[in-house]
Amino acid sequence: MAIEYDKEAMPSRVEQRMVYESGNEMAAYAAHQINYHIMGYYPISPSTEVAQFLDLMKASGKHDIKLIPADGEHGSAGICYGASTAGGRVFNATSANGYLYMLEQMPVQSGTRFPMVLNLVCRSVSGPLNIHGDHSDLYFALNTGWPILLCRDPQAVYDMNMMAIKLAEDPEVRLPVMVAFDGYFTSHQKRRVQTFARREDVQRFIGEQPVRGFADTLDRNNPITVGPYMNEPDYINNCYQQSMAMYKAGEVFDRIRREYAELTGRDYPVLDLYRMEDAEVAVFLLNSAAEIIKDVVDQLREQGIKAGAVSPNMIRPFPAKEIAAALAGVKAVTVGDRADSYGGHGGNMVNEVKAALFTHGNRDTLVISRIYGLGGKDFYAEDGHAMFRCALEAAAAGAVAQPFDYIGHTPGDPAAAPKRVLEPMKYEELNTGLITVKQVEETGKLNVRIPPLRQLTKKPKRIAPGHGACPGCGIFSGLELFFKGIEGDIVALFHTGCAMVVTTGYPYSSHKATYIHNLFQNGAATLSGVVEMFWERKRRGELDALNLPDDFTFVMITGDGGMDIGMGPAIGAALRNHKMIILEYDNEGYMNTGAQLSYSTPIGHRTSTSNVGKAQTGKMFHHKDTAQIMAATHIPYVFTGSEAFPQDLLKKAAKAQWYARNEGLVYGKILITCPLNWLSEDRAGTQIVQAAVDSCFFPLYEVERGVTTITYDPEEKNKKIPLLDWLTMMGKTKHLAKPENAELLGVFEREVERRWSVLRAKHAHPDL
Numbered sequence: 001m002a003i004e005y006d007k008e009a010m011p012s013r014v015e016q017r018m019v020y021e022s023g024n025e026m027a028a029y030a031a032h033q034i035n036y037h038i039m040g041y042y043p044i045s046p047s048t049e050v051a052q053f054l055d056l057m058k059a060s061g062k063h064d065i066k067l068i069p070a071d072g073e074h075g076s077a078g079i080c081y082g083a084s085t086a087g088g089r090v091f092n093a094t095s096a097n098g099y100l101y102m103l104e105q106m107p108v109q110s111g112t113r114f115p116m117v118l119n120l121v122c123r124s125v126s127g128p129l130n131i132h133g134d135h136s137d138l139y140f141a142l143n144t145g146w147p148i149l150l151c152r153d154p155q156a157v158y159d160m161n162m163m164a165i166k167l168a169e170d171p172e173v174r175l176p177v178m179v180a181f182d183g184y185f186t187s188h189q190k191r192r193v194q195t196f197a198r199r200e201d202v203q204r205f206i207g208e209q210p211v212r213g214f215a216d217t218l219d220r221n222n223p224i225t226v227g228p229y230m231n232e233p234d235y236i237n238n239c240y241q242q243s244m245a246m247y248k249a250g251e252v253f254d255r256i257r258r259e260y261a262e263l264t265g266r267d268y269p270v271l272d273l274y275r276m277e278d279a280e281v282a283v284f285l286l287n288s289a290a291e292i293i294k295d296v297v298d299q300l301r302e303q304g305i306k307a308g309a310v311s312p313n314m315i316r317p318f319p320a321k322e323i324a325a326a327l328a329g330v331k332a333v334t335v336g337d338r339a340d341s342y343g344g345h346g347g348n349m350v351n352e353v354k355a356a357l358f359t360h361g362n363r364d365t366l367v368i369s370r371i372y373g374l375g376g377k378d379f380y381a382e383d384g385h386a387m388f389r390c391a392l393e394a395a396a397a398g399a400v401a402q403p404f405d406y407i408g409h410t411p412g413d414p415a416a417a418p419k420r421v422l423e424p425m426k427y428e429e430l431n432t433g434l435i436t437v438k439q440v441e442e443t444g445k446l447n448v449r450i451p452p453l454r455q456l457t458k459k460p461k462r463i464a465p466g467h468g469a470c471p472g473c474g475i476f477s478g479l480e481l482f483f484k485g486i487e488g489d490i491v492a493l494f495h496t497g498c499a500m501v502v503t504t505g506y507p508y509s510s511h512k513a514t515y516i517h518n519l520f521q522n523g524a525a526t527l528s529g530v531v532e533m534f535w536e537r538k539r540r541g542e543l544d545a546l547n548l549p550d551d552f553t554f555v556m557i558t559g560d561g562g563m564d565i566g567m568g569p570a571i572g573a574a575l576r577n578h579k580m581i582i583l584e585y586d587n588e589g590y591m592n593t594g595a596q597l598s599y600s601t602p603i604g605h606r607t608s609t610s611n612v613g614k615a616q617t618g619k620m621f622h623h624k625d626t627a628q629i630m631a632a633t634h635i636p637y638v639f640t641g642s643e644a645f646p647q648d649l650l651k652k653a654a655k656a657q658w659y660a661r662n663e664g665l666v667y668g669k670i671l672i673t674c675p676l677n678w679l680s681e682d683r684a685g686t687q688i689v690q691a692a693v694d695s696c697f698f699p700l701y702e703v704e705r706g707v708t709t710i711t712y713d714p715e716e717k718n719k720k721i722p723l724l725d726w727l728t729m730m731g732k733t734k735h736l737a738k739p740e741n742a743e744l745l746g747v748f749e750r751e752v753e754r755r756w757s758v759l760r761a762k763h764a765h766p767d768l
Contacts, residue, residue: 012265014205015197023154023186026193027093027119027179028053030161032063033195033202036117037088040079042070042565043596043609044098045131046183047121051093052596052608059613065091069597069609072521072565077102080116081109084176085226087216089165089209090116095183096123097519099137103144109176110145111242112227115168116176117161118146122287122338123183124375128506129496129517132376133183135286136339139348141178141316145242147249148316151181152272152290155193156313159266162196163256166206170256173249174212175242178316184376185288194264205263250317257313270319272311275301276326279308281391284323284335284353286311289372289379296384307388318352324360327353331395332366334387338373345404347371366394369404377408418507425460425512431488432459435650437658445704446658448651456484456650460512462492467510468502472682474672474689475499475585478643479557482583482670485653489513490553491534493527495520497560498592499585520558520565524573524582527556531578553657554578559585559672561598563626570667574633577664581656584626584667587674595677599624602697603751604744606732607677617735617744622751630667631703637666638703644690648700648711655702671698679731691726694719696756701763708762723749 021029027050031039041051057063070076073094084090094102099120109116125136141148147167149160160179168177181187196202215222230238254270261267274294276282283293290311300307310326310333312319327333337347344351346369354367368390373379386407394400434451450456462483463476475498483490493516494500500517503510518526531554537543558566563584570582589607590596597607602623606612610619631638637659641649649670656666671692673685680688692698693712700712714720724745727733736745762768 013263014201016194016264017197019193019195020190021154021193022049022188022190023151023157023181024049024121024188025053026154026158026195027161028057029195030158031065031091032057033199034089034091034162034165034206035063035199036065036091038066038068038080038083039091040068040070040076040083041092041609042073042076042094042098043561043590043593044073044095045593046123046133046187047093047095047098047119048593048596049187050119050121052594055609056611056613059611059616061613061615067609069599071567071599073098073101074105074521077105077109080118081105081114084109084114084116085112085217087209087218091118092116093119093121095121096125096131096137100125100140101521103140106141106144106146108227111238113174113242113245114176115165115174117164117168118176118178119157119161120178120180121183121187122180127517129501130375131183133185133187134338134374134376135347136374138180138286139339139341141180142348145246146176146178146316147173147246147253148178148180148314149253150287150311150313150315151179151186152287152311153186154189154191155266156268157181157186158193158195159260159264159268160313162202162205163253163260163268166256167249167253169207169210170249170252171210171213173245173252175245175249180287182288189288194266205260247317250314250319253314268313270312270314271322271326272313273326274309274311276308276310278306279329280306280331281388281395282308282310282327282330282333283384283387283391284310284333284349286315286338286349289336289338292379292381293384293387296381296388299381299385300388305388305392315349318356320352320356321360323353323356324362327357327365328362330365332368332391332400334368334370334391336370336372336387338371340371340374340406345369366391366398366400368394368400368402371406372408383407422464422512425462427489429458429460432456433487435485435487435654437654445707446655448654450485450647450650450654453646453650459484462490462511462513463503464510464512468505469498470674470676472673472675472680472685473498474587474643474674474685475559477685478585478670478672479583481643481646481649482641482653482668485650486553486555486657487654488551488553490555491530492516493518493523493530493554493556495523495556495558495560495562495566496592497558497562498587499557499559501592520562522569523556523558523562523566524569527554527580528573528576528578530554531580535579551661553660554580556580556582557585558582559587560592561590561596561600564599564624567626567629570630571633574630574635574665574667577635579660579662579664581660581666581668582630584669585672586626586669587672587677588623589674589677591674591677595674600626603748604733604736604741606735612735617741618733625755627667627669627703631706631708634706635665635667636663636705639666639668640698640700640702641668641670642689642693642698642700643670643672644686644693645700645712652702652711655704677732680729684729688726688729691721691729694721695723695726695752696720697723697726697752699756699759701759707766708759708768710759710763723752
């Protein structure tokens, strides 16, 4: 359906300006005009851009929002909840698995009646892993007690965000509100959007933040208890009040949208009805697909078919009465759900539409359920025609032949089943005997002997060539060098991240050894289960019948910020001391989602959520020392390594394997380059990571049974270089060489020197 801008640009009472932006940009634009107090956030595609755009505006001094990077979505939800209890306005954005990770917090926020606005950029909830748009995350939100507004295009994203905060803060509602739009469709679709030209008009519309009727947690003269434990009579009363507030939200939204329409000329009634005045067949859809179906309606009308389309602008509270009225004269309606409620004979929307019709006395309209567009599968006009055919056939027959089905799926072809391309690696090729590890009886430490590197080139690579990594990516050169020090078979678990995404595009895989994937926050726990199942099956003799080598080494690969969101389970695995290796490749950011800051990003470094501008200069706090954190759990072996020092890394890999097979958990951290996001030369990777070591930013050491040993000392070798020599090798940090950033550079230099001095003290004094 062609966009009719002359109709969209309706007469208004406020000055407006036209911009050309995406849905994510408009969510950020609305937030910056509202000027929230706090945004707690964590990157996840496709919602990450909302925080990125806000940070870019923050660097330019365009708003006062305090952006707080969390350690995961659960943490970001906690930040927002805490901020909302302390008064002020709170904002967040997330998607898919990230929303599920914060799901526990959602009923807490609504049940204690603290307003905020959350943008849900709808995406497939996986596994298998898929990052594209459908409504499976949205459907999880239906029972959390949040009013939910829907957006079919970037214009609606802007407008709904403006109305959402006013709805959330209304004294009769006082609930957190969700604004939902389709990931990679609306979120990244560029189009012309009308906005308020002046922030003061925005502030006038949303109004002063109302008095809540109770104090906040910062009022010392009126202390309150937030979230008390409740027994049965009180709890059901609280839920009843919340339920009444939710239904009141429907009435309040209707009032707010009328006020907004008078100001802007853009109206969002609870139902968007298209040519429904005399429709005999209809299709019901949410969000972006609801615009495409209008073209189909027009085409069917040209054929003399009385077709129409229904799409809600709000689904919590569910507009049951309005839907029943809209479908009163319709013979058959196909309800399209962009997510399946597995086993429920249809998605959530079809069952709610059926309930609405039944409740309001409509026994005549036939309802057909069709699941479509999962995992970002495009919705085309022909899909809309298929939905209308279902309704037309039911209307003609007076009955529904197939009440529930999918559209757009394809039958499997046995001839196209994936076939093994690479034969399993031979055990004798992996177990070369060229590396020897012996325990020194007097000290208990390990003595490792490795051959010249050229002799290890005959060992097969554990990751096949042909993956999709960027030119110059340091992940695989670093991993393969580490794996050269591992003898025999491995079972590898990869967190979500670049190393996972670029090697496993279905139906292909670059992994020649057994490979498992799980999400950032649970990889260590998952591999713990694999390890303990191995040892238990081995104890019971169940592996004997396989007649295979059973000396597996279990390795978890994490990176791209995985030791932020995954830190808790990693510490748990360490405290349980499972026989496994956790290897972190540190590229100093969340590179797989677009180079956002992680806790491993050093201070002052530019990322897409720590921009450089007149109001801020890159990341504003120091980097996380995961190796020292893991050493504090007192596991048998911790090390750092770099491909620039191959013999050192090989020896540490061999030690890691021995400890992981014989004593317990090992943690290793290797610094690797990311030329794309470090803004560095592809060919300069080894030189850059060597400079990081020689500047003492990334020292090479090991902690063996609690004793720290520096394995390469640039000072002793007279090779230490100034920190700035390393920083100027990368585009992301060249701004630190400017005179105006001398103070920040000094802060960074002093912290690097402090950590190096502490490490040297531990090296000199084994008891430290």
